[in-house]
Amino acid sequence: MQRPYDIHIAPDRALQLLKEGNFRFVNRLNSERDLLYHVAETKDGQKPFAVILGCMDSRVSSELIFDQGLGDIFSIRIAGNIVSEGILGSIEYATAVAGASLVLVLGHTNCGAIKGACDHVEMGHLTGLLQKIQPALDSERTFLHERNSNNTAFVNAVTDLNIQHSARQILQQSQIIRDLVVQGKVQIASAMYNVATGMVTFNDDQITSDTILPMAS
Numbered sequence: 001m002q003r004p005y006d007i008h009i010a011p012d013r014a015l016q017l018l019k020e021g022n023f024r025f026v027n028r029l030n031s032e033r034d035l036l037y038h039v040a041e042t043k044d045g046q047k048p049f050a051v052i053l054g055c056m057d058s059r060v061s062s063e064l065i066f067d068q069g070l071g072d073i074f075s076i077r078i079a080g081n082i083v084s085e086g087i088l089g090s091i092e093y094a095t096a097v098a099g100a101s102l103v104l105v106l107g108h109t110n111c112g113a114i115k116g117a118c119d120h121v122e123m124g125h126l127t128g129l130l131q132k133i134q135p136a137l138d139s140e141r142t143f144l145h146e147r148n149s150n151n152t153a154f155v156n157a158v159t160d161l162n163i164q165h166s167a168r169q170i171l172q173q174s175q176i177i178r179d180l181v182v183q184g185k186v187q188i189a190s191a192m193y194n195v196a197t198g199m200v201t202f203n204d205d206q207i208t209s210d211t212i213l214p215m216a217s
Contacts, residue, residue: 011187014102021067080113115149136162
């Protein structure tokens with residue numbers, strides 16, 4: 001059977017592959033894979049069809065929850081799925097060099113990083129990281145009270161805003177990725193993983209070059 005990275009995958013098809021993979025994961029229909037065979041199969045190169053910017057949470061392994069194998073996806077993981085210079089460079093490589101056609105920003109319920117931001121935690125280098133979540137925290141206006149980690153609904157609302165913010169930052173801060181999106185070669189999407197059910201919910205609103213401000217000159 002031909003693996004996804006053996007052929008060019010259009011952005012819409014790449015997104016569908018992830019949706020199908022999560023369906024298999026949730027329904028215990030995971031594909032049978034000979035991982036050592038895949039090691040040999042990918043030893044001379046790689047061409048993953050998607051790059052996923054997710055959280056470092058130990059419960060949220062992109063390869064597992066999307067039922068993907070070695071060589072299928074690039075997986076970038078950092079607390080709070082925030083965007084930094086290194087993250088942007090990695091995504092630029094994944095798309096412009098390696099040919100991934102989908103960038104997915106993946107958040108998850110019960111996120112410790114989001115809870116820390118909601119509680120205004122300050123601790124070493126974590127302080128600076130959590131500050132990158134502050135824009136999502138500031139833009140959440142539906143909860144007037146209990147704006148802290150004890151309010152699960154508030155935490156999840158901030159999480160959803162944070163993944164959308166990160167997705168927009170990728171376009172705003174990278175001309176390379178922006179050009180690929182304009183050309184229709186790459187699509188940017190966001191989604192939320194439920195740590196209690198294993199299900200991924202994809203946001204319907206696509207992140208396009210028309211939804212953000214022009215690049216600064």
